[in-house]
Amino acid sequence: MPEQHLATILANKREGAYHRLVLSAPSIAKDVKVGQFATISVGGQNSGMILRRAFSIHNITTDSAQGQMMELIVSPHGPGTKWIAEQSPGKTLDVVSPLGKGFPLPKSPVNCLLIGGGYGSAPLVFLAKELKKRNCSVDFILGASTSEKLFDTMNAKRESRFYEVYTQDGSHGRRGMVTDSLADMIQKANTNVIYTCGPMPMLQAITEIATFHGVITQCAVEESMACGIGVCMTCVLPVRDESGVTRMVRSCLEGPVFRGDYVRFDEVGSIPEDCIGAPRQSQ
Amino acid sequence: MTIDLSTTLGTLELSSPVLTASGCAASGKELDSFFDITEIGGIVTKSIMQEPRSGRATPRMVETPSGMLNSIGLQGPGVDEFIEHDLAWLQSRGVQTIVSIAGNTAEEFVRLARRLHTHPAVAALEINISCPNVSNRGLVFACQPQSASEVVGQVRRAVGNGTMLFAKLTPDVTDIVEIARSVRVSGADGVSLINTLLGMSISSATLKPTLGGITGGLSGPAIRPVAVRCVYQIHQAFPDYPIIGMGGIRSGEDAMEFIAAGASAVSIGTATFGDPLAPIRIQHELGQELERHNFDSLREAIGVAHG
Numbered sequence: 001m002p003e004q005h006l007a008t009i010l011a012n013k014r015e016g017a018y019h020r021l022v023l024s025a026p027s028i029a030k031d032v033k034v035g036q037f038a039t040i041s042v043g044g045q046n047s048g049m050i051l052r053r054a055f056s057i058h059n060i061t062t063d064s065a066q067g068q069m070m071e072l073i074v075s076p077h078g079p080g081t082k083w084i085a086e087q088s089p090g091k092t093l094d095v096v097s098p099l100g101k102g103f104p105l106p107k108s109p110v111n112c113l114l115i116g117g118g119y120g121s122a123p124l125v126f127l128a129k130e131l132k133k134r135n136c137s138v139d140f141i142l143g144a145s146t147s148e149k150l151f152d153t154m155n156a157k158r159e160s161r162f163y164e165v166y167t168q169d170g171s172h173g174r175r176g177m178v179t180d181s182l183a184d185m186i187q188k189a190n191t192n193v194i195y196t197c198g199p200m201p202m203l204q205a206i207t208e209i210a211t212f213h214g215v216i217t218q219c220a221v222e223e224s225m226a227c228g229i230g231v232c233m234t235c236v237l238p239v240r241d242e243s244g245v246t247r248m249v250r251s252c253l254e255g256p257v258f259r260g261d262y263v264r265f266d267e268v269g270s271i272p273e274d275c276i277g278a279p280r281q282s283q
Numbered sequence: 284m285t286i287d288l289s290t291t292l293g294t295l296e297l298s299s300p301v302l303t304a305s306g307c308a309a310s311g312k313e314l315d316s317f318f319d320i321t322e323i324g325g326i327v328t329k330s331i332m333q334e335p336r337s338g339r340a341t342p343r344m345v346e347t348p349s350g351m352l353n354s355i356g357l358q359g360p361g362v363d364e365f366i367e368h369d370l371a372w373l374q375s376r377g378v379q380t381i382v383s384i385a386g387n388t389a390e391e392f393v394r395l396a397r398r399l400h401t402h403p404a405v406a407a408l409e410i411n412i413s414c415p416n417v418s419n420r421g422l423v424f425a426c427q428p429q430s431a432s433e434v435v436g437q438v439r440r441a442v443g444n445g446t447m448l449f450a451k452l453t454p455d456v457t458d459i460v461e462i463a464r465s466v467r468v469s470g471a472d473g474v475s476l477i478n479t480l481l482g483m484s485i486s487s488a489t490l491k492p493t494l495g496g497i498t499g500g501l502s503g504p505a506i507r508p509v510a511v512r513c514v515y516q517i518h519q520a521f522p523d524y525p526i527i528g529m530g531g532i533r534s535g536e537d538a539m540e541f542i543a544a545g546a547s548a549v550s551i552g553t554a555t556f557g558d559p560l561a562p563i564r565i566q567h568e569l570g571q572e573l574e575r576h577n578f579d580s581l582r583e584a585i586g587v588a589h590g
């Protein structure tokens with residue numbers, strides 16, 4: 001169950017274009033599943049920024065002095081995320097977590113390929129460790145526009161059997177996109193399942209290639225959300241269920257992880273005509 | 284000293300004036316994992332329509348200074364599923380429930396009201412004639428006294444006198460008192476003030492409308508002065524007419540403004556998105572505010588801003 005709590009900032013370190021935020025999290029840490037997220041209120045009690053910002057949970061760690069801790073990766077790109085990045089250790093943040101469903105984990109040992117775009121790689125090393133506990137093999141492809149926007153490359157490499165990294169400007173690894181060698185990687189690594197997190201066009205491109213090769217994708221999506229707890233209905237996207245029926249589902253509650261082949265990527269940002277409750281043609 | 288927070292809306296008795304606002308608490312289940320929802324005055328459910336409804340395309344929300352715009356467009360499961368799942372759950376929780384209904388025509392409101400008003404879990408119906416997220420502004424019944432009165436009047440005739448009816452009004456009119464007068468005469472037992480204001484945002488990146496629905500409803504602290512004004516005007520015109528006040532309440536002090544302006548109850552809306560504990564926290568803070576002003580009960584404070 002999610003809860004709302006005040007968390008002390010234990011560390012706030014810049015890493016490339018991002019900030020790694022380490023928060024005290026004694027009461028919720030044991031309940032966190034990889035792929036879940038946390039939301040933070042910004043700007044103080046009377047702030048004009050009234051909505052929380054959402055972050056996927058990067059890691060849960062324990063240390064004898066601080067107890068259990070939760071790590072989040074913040075990309076300071078707007079006034080709210082910049083405010084968080086400016087908060088110094090010792091201050092407290094109003095946090096709601098853990099939220100969402102997280103990545104479904106395989107019951108048998110399979111070959112897993114983890115693909116992260118930008119700070120979408122934030123939960124993936126945590127995931128790699130969970131997969132390895134289940135005797136799965138782990139391979140990685142990471143990508144970003146430029147080297148500064150890659151995250152966690154060293155740890156990803158350490159957990160990998162096969163590892164590739166791309167930047168669009170060629171400043172780190174190969175020049176190109178994570179999908180450039182995806183088909184080769186699937187064959188070389190004999191991939192059974194892909195776990196991925198990043199921008200929507202990347203998730204779509206990965207899903208198309210993976211589906212063609214008969215590989216299941218589990219995609220963590222990023223939709224703008226007001227509440228993060230399932231009451232506002234803003235973070236919806238069109239998703240099929242197992243019987244093929246499409247509904248507008250909440251990415252905060254039913255997601256943020258969806259099977260890629262169930263998400264109607266082409267119609268994100270619209271209402272598919274065959275969606276339950278879609279406006280009738282005459283309207 | 285314990286302050287008596289109990290209040291009445293017509294014949295409806297509430298242990299506390301603090302309710303959730305329609306569309307900001309779904310049907311209460313999600314919030315119940317943050318606090319015991321039976322401890323507040325009650326839940327006003329998200330407006331339900333006859334049929335399942337997908338809502339509008341995304342993006343559906345954008346944060347604005349001290350507020351947000353939404354263009355959700357009444358996404359919901361339809362009344363059958365609502366009764367089977369949401370209402371059944373609310374009944375099992377034993378929470379006071381005001382069910383908000385929405386329709387494209389007066390007949391749709393009537394069908395919904397007929398279906399719901401005898402359900403044992405329904406303490407009252409809120410007639411949402413003011414949702415701004417419809418493709419045709421002509422369908423915002425609360426923009427005209429005549430169309431507002433037509434919907435409310437037909438619903439009243441359909442349900443008889445045993446069911447409490449509240450009409451939810453929009454501030455996007457020249458004279459909200461006129462609209463309140465029309466729904467009062469047509470049989471609404473009270474009014475819910477206010478719905479969101481019609482607004483719009485243009486993306487600085489693309490210079491196109493930010494919301495999928497192009498326009499949306501503005502909510503949050505930014506609209507509070509408008510809401511307080513509406514409550515004040517209607518209480519002044521009809522001093523005994525029950526008002527549920529809402530619009531940007533995020534503290535006990537804010538709630539107190541609405542009570543002083545003449546509301547007998549308040550709904551917590553957008554504040555819940557940023558703070559899931561907002562309804563229960565505000566209820567507690569409102570008690571402190573009443574104590575600070577030396578009131579023994581909430582009832583004594585209703586309308587004190589007048590005269």
